[in-house]
Amino acid sequence: MATEHSRTAARLMVSPAVILLFLWMIVPLGMTIYFSFLRYNLLMPGMESWAGFDNYYYFITQPAFKSALVNTLLLVAGVLLITVFGGIALALLLDQPFRGQGIVRVMVIAPFFVMPTVSALVWKNMFMNPVNGIFAHISKSLGFQPFDFLSHAPLASIILIVAWSWLPFATLILLTALQSLDREQMEAAEMDGANWLNRFIYLTLPHLTRSITVVILIQTIFLLSVFAEILVTTNGGPGTASTNLPFLVYAQSLLNFDVGGGSAGGIIAVILANIVAVFLMRMIGKNLES
Amino acid sequence: MGQISLSAVTKSFGDVNVIPPLDLQINDGEFVVFVGPSGCGKSTLLRLIAGLEDISSGKILIDGKDATDAAPAERGLAMVFQSYALYPHMSVRKNIAFPLKMAKLSQAEQDRKVENAARILNLSNYLDRRPGQLSGGQRQRVAIGRAIVREPAAFLFDEPLSNLDAALRVTMRQEISELHQTLKTTMVYVTHDQVEAMTMADKIVVLNAGRIEQVGSPLELYRSPRNLFVAGFIGSPKMNFITGAEAKKHNCDTLGVRPEHVEVQADGPWTGVVGLAEHLGSDTFLKVNVPGVGDLTVRVSGEMNLHHGDQVTLGPQSGKLYRFDANGMAL
Amino acid sequence: MSRKSTPARQAVVTVAAWTVGFLIFFPILWIFILSFKTEGDAIRTPLGVLTSGWTFESYHEVQERSNYLLHFWNSVVLSVGSTILALVIAIPAAWAMAFVPGKRTKDLLMWMLSTKMMPAVGVLVPMYLLFRDFGLLDTRIGLVVVLTLINLPIVIWMLYTYFKEIPGEILEAARMDGANLRSEILYILTPMAVPGIASTLLLNIILAWNEAFWTLQLTTSNAAPLTQFIASYSSPEGLFYAKLSAASTMAIAPILILGWFSQKQLVRGLTFGAVK
Structure with a gap:
């Protein structure tokens, strides 16, 4: 498959995608970098001036930054933890034969199709609302004081909402992987006297490694930029208790109109994502090659 | 017409030289078989002729015209792949018609040629099926059908029978031979199976590590192999090679004798013990350990009442000994 | 698989799977139910919601408002x-x-x-x-x-x-x-x-x-x-549960249905070819 003809053709065929993605990466990113060195506020057009690293300095030293950074990482880690462990458990359960497998599977997948704004609003109002939410009704009927989730545990609540959206994804991928597990291998292990736990640790888990990698990779990409759920539920608050990096940048640039500061924040978010990306790429590079 | 000539053709993948300079002439109407162990470069050579790979240097002429830089489609050759490479989403009819459609033939013309090819290949009843609904042999015939409708200058076959079971392989082998006799078109056929090479070829090209070891008709190669490699590759079971003192007696480095040329002789030079006896009825294969000579494989016609542990005395038929020098070349 | 599927075991698995499936699906089911309630009924206790009457009112209002x-x-x-x-x-x-x-x-x-x-x-x-x-x-x-x-x-x-x-x-x-x-x-x-x-x-x-x-x-x-x-609908209309539910149902229904119908193809797509 490799004549000069086909190689030339291949270069031609791949170039639109490469050029577009390159432009997409380089033009706005270049502008962001440029803006990040300007004193630039949308409320004061025409007043742009060179700021050097001031924007970075102010962005990083503002108290909100540290909490945003921590919140971003907690959000990613929290959701990954819940979805990976929950996903494995659910996949193991759904892999067993039982009546109505098809229907249960359809129910489990459903949250994946729900757009973030809807899931956030529904959880916020119908479930976590301290007066009329279902959780409030339940605690009242048990004689407890209703808990105001979004005021007292805003980040944990958002983690719960996001995890609900992503649990189906993890479950589905892991379930598919489980179903491709070699049954004869399992039977051989059983003949060899391996009990359920041993079979799980030595056969099932290694078999799932690849899919767990995929789950972590794909989810991290999306989780690093969770935005709508925060915008709709807590608006980053109370204070900055549920502000993550994307939300902080959004607030700075489009709510405070501080383009320079927002851009500096954007670049910092890109750098953070790249650190995570390098880490992840190493991991999948190893796991996806085979 | 279907004359192909390669002159000083080489191929390297990166630093790896797969085909050292190679010359080969394939005449019109010939059935040429490239044979050799896996990795010998025979498939690469075929793909170079097809135009699916670029040659690194040298020249390919098809019917006297320089085709070195021509795209596969422009060379007027048809190829049958090892995996058949049928288009799974098309019916048999559409599969066979595809080259005609690409050549922009009229629908009526396409239909006529497809029907014709289907009749030759006994596929008329299967034209509206998908490849997935066919047996291995039928798929093979569809692949051949797709090749013949183009009326190519030459057919290229890349190990076409290796995915079939043994019985079917024999049948298809005969069908391809008959097809060659009917069409009289040049065929270039790649296989690692020397039986296919022997039974089908007008001309066998034995390849080893990209080099041509010998070119000749099947019986030429059988009767007078040029070197140890060809001697060992052509013929089944393999020729026995004897080295050491016994070879020295015959003034050579390696002495070769084919299993079918060893007889049980009361006064033969080699006496040994039967290690293994395979009784097929028509033939008996013996593996005999002869002290000082080594294991000899012997093929005896008909039934022979010898078993493990029996002692037997053997000797070569007169004039059927092959002698090779230290470089492995025939003397 | 040589799993000994005793009836007892199968019953436990069935109950567990259905419970988990139901819990995960519940939020979606709940907005679907609420979307057919009046605003007054929608904020009652779960039992109150289920026993109240059904209406299309919210859908009309959502369509009128936006x-x-x-x-x-x-x-x-x-x-x-x-x-x-x-x-x-x-x-x-x-x-x-x-x-x-x-x-x-x-x-x-x-x-x-x-x-x-x-x-x-x-x-x-x-x-x-x-x-x-x-x-x-x-x-x-x-x-x-x-x-x-x-x-x-x-x-x-x-x-x-x-x-x-x-x-x-x-x-x-x-x-x-x-x-x-x-x-x-x-x-x-x-x-x-x-x-x-x-x-x-x-x-x-x-x-x-x-x-x-x-x-x-x-x-x-x-x-x-x-x-x-x-x-x-984020606020303050978010407190109008019935209307919010009706709007949400209309927003997710098309893709939910599409997703359910194409489940099989999706599973393969979702795994990005990495899981066979």
Whole structure:
């Protein structure tokens, strides 16, 4: 498959995608970098001036930054933890034969199709609302004081909402992987006297490694930029208790109109994502090659 | 017409030289078989002729015209792949018609040629099926059908029978031979199976590590192999090679004798013990350990009442000994 | 498998699976139920909700208050448009990478995927300004372009993994049969890859339908898809449970139904070819 003809053709065929993605990466990113060195506020057009690293300095030293950074990482880690462990458990359960497998599977997948704004609003109002939410009704009927989730545990609540959206994804991928597990291998292990736990640790888990990698990779990409759920539920608050990096940048640039500061924040978010990306790429590079 | 000539053709993948300079002439109407162990470069050579790979240097002429830089489609050759490479989403009819459609033939013309090819290949009843609904042999015939409708200058076959079971392989082998006799078109056929090479070829090209070891008709190669490699590759079971003192007696480095040329002789030079006896009825294969000579494989016609542990005395038929020098070349 | 499926064990599994499935699905079921209640009934205790009467009132009110059909149509145009555009760009690129791999193909793929790693906020400001200056704010065309670019790496990656499974010999056969590149891709590769292309298409329509960063930032009303339509219920209308439920049901129903119907193709698509 490799004549000069086909190689030339291949270069031609791949170039639109490469050029577009390159432009997409380089033009706005270049502008962001440029803006990040300007004193630039949308409320004061025409007043742009060179700021050097001031924007970075102010962005990083503002108290909100540290909490945003921590919140971003907690959000990613929290959701990954819940979805990976929950996903494995659910996949193991759904892999067993039982009546109505098809229907249960359809129910489990459903949250994946729900757009973030809807899931956030529904959880916020119908479930976590301290007066009329279902959780409030339940605690009242048990004689407890209703808990105001979004005021007292805003980040944990958002983690719960996001995890609900992503649990189906993890479950589905892991379930598919489980179903491709070699049954004869399992039977051989059983003949060899391996009990359920041993079979799980030595056969099932290694078999799932690849899919767990995929789950972590794909989810991290999306989780690093969770935005709508925060915008709709807590608006980053109370204070900055549920502000993550994307939300902080959004607030700075489009709510405070501080383009320079927002851009500096954007670049910092890109750098953070790249650190995570390098880490992840190493991991999948190893796991996806085979 | 279907004359192909390669002159000083080489191929390297990166630093790896797969085909050292190679010359080969394939005449019109010939059935040429490239044979050799896996990795010998025979498939690469075929793909170079097809135009699916670029040659690194040298020249390919098809019917006297320089085709070195021509795209596969422009060379007027048809190829049958090892995996058949049928288009799974098309019916048999559409599969066979595809080259005609690409050549922009009229629908009526396409239909006529497809029907014709289907009749030759006994596929008329299967034209509206998908490849997935066919047996291995039928798929093979569809692949051949797709090749013949183009009326190519030459057919290229890349190990076409290796995915079939043994019985079917024999049948298809005969069908391809008959097809060659009917069409009289040049065929270039790649296989690692020397039986296919022997039974089908007008001309066998034995390849080893990209080099041509010998070119000749099947019986030429059988009767007078040029070197140890060809001697060992052509013929089944393999020729026995004897080295050491016994070879020295015959003034050579390696002495070769084919299993079918060893007889049980009361006064033969080699006496040994039967290690293994395979009784097929028509033939008996013996593996005999002869002290000082080594294991000899012997093929005896008909039934022979010898078993493990029996002692037997053997000797070569007169004039059927092959002698090779230290470089492995025939003397 | 040699699992001893005793009736007792099977009963436990069945109950457990149904319970978990029901709990995960419950929020969706609940908004569906609430959407048929009056505002007064919708904030009662769960038992009160279930025993109260049913009504279509909320759906009427939502449609009166905002133009659902416009936002629905915007969502369709954005998700389908961007996905098809991405496919048109991605099919040739994936062909090239899958069938004419070079030394740098793997790196190129990784690079493409890494553009997905760039957080949207990193380029929010310039995108916003570019959109403003080119008059693209709140237009469908602008958003289609952005969504195409966002999903392009995933589309290419998915198609690449599907194309990799198609034996190269078949394409070579087409080439021997006289097909040029266009015919090879159009008549052989694309039809053979239909299942893969379909699941790529579906997954990306879903991703684009639910995309809620750029759609919220770059649209306000005319081009606003359903994500924005729902976000406008954030507050204080959010306290009107029945209306919020009706609007939510209308926003997720189309893609939920599509998703359920195409479950099988999706599962393969979701795994990005990494899990067989």
